Amino acid sequence: xxxxxxxxxxxxxxxxxxxxxxxxxxxxxxWPGVTRMEAVEQERWTQVFVTQKGRPVxxxxxxxxxxxxDGVATAGTRSWEQELIGSPFERVxxxxxxxxxxxPADQGTRVTIEQRQKLRGYSRGLGGLMLRRATRKRLxxxxxxxxxxxx
Numbered sequence: 001x002x003x004x005x006x007x008x009x010x011x012x013x014x015x016x017x018x019x020x021x022x023x024x025x026x027x028x029x030x031w032p033g034v035t036r037m038e039a040v041e042q043e044r045w046t047q048v049f050v051t052q053k054g055r056p057v058x059x060x061x062x063x064x065x066x067x068x069x070d071g072v073a074t075a076g077t078r079s080w081e082q083e084l085i086g087s088p089f090e091r092v093x094x095x096x097x098x099x100x101x102x103x104p105a106d107q108g109t110r111v112t113i114e115q116r117q118k119l120r121g122y123s124r125g126l127g128g129l130m131l132r133r134a135t136r137k138r139l140x141x142x143x144x145x146x147x148x149x150x151x
Contacts, residue, residue: 001117001119004115005112005114005115006112006113007112008110008111008143009105009107009109009110009111010109010111011147012150013108014069014104015069017111018102020146021102021146025040026149027045029149030148030149031047031142031145033050034048035050043063044060045061046058046061061080061081064097065099069102069104075102076102077099078099080098081095081096082096092119092120094118095117095118098114099114099116100112100113113139
């Protein structure tokens with residue numbers, strides 16, 4: 001399993017950060033590469049990315065858990081998984097889960113984003129190392145986006 005995790009303190013209250021991550025409509029504001037959202041429901045949504053050649057790629061997700069921060073001292077957690085069956089990603093990935101944890105911190109909110117991806121077939125060997133490296137970069141960009149969106 002390729003697991004990548006990044007943590008940063010964002011200079012915003014946990015509720016402000018939560019408002020961004022809880023509403024899938026906000027993904028284009030902070031998640032790297034998302035150009036728009038489609039079919040957004042409470043527990044399912046589709047992110048649309050655009051390839052370097054300008055082709056749209058739709059990626060479907062399903063909510064797993066959503067526990068908002070309660071007050072000043074309580075952490076919040078939100079996690080979702082990519083729906084792989086019937087998608088082009090099914091050939092490479094067995095599972096792809098993203099989890100965000102928010103914890104109150106002295107200077108704002110400690111945000112931890114973790115992605116766990118189980119690879120299939122030939123991808124499991126060296127692919128795991130390459131995937132972790134690319135995923136860490138994407139998670140850093142997501143944290144940059146959250147900082148920017150929180151102002």
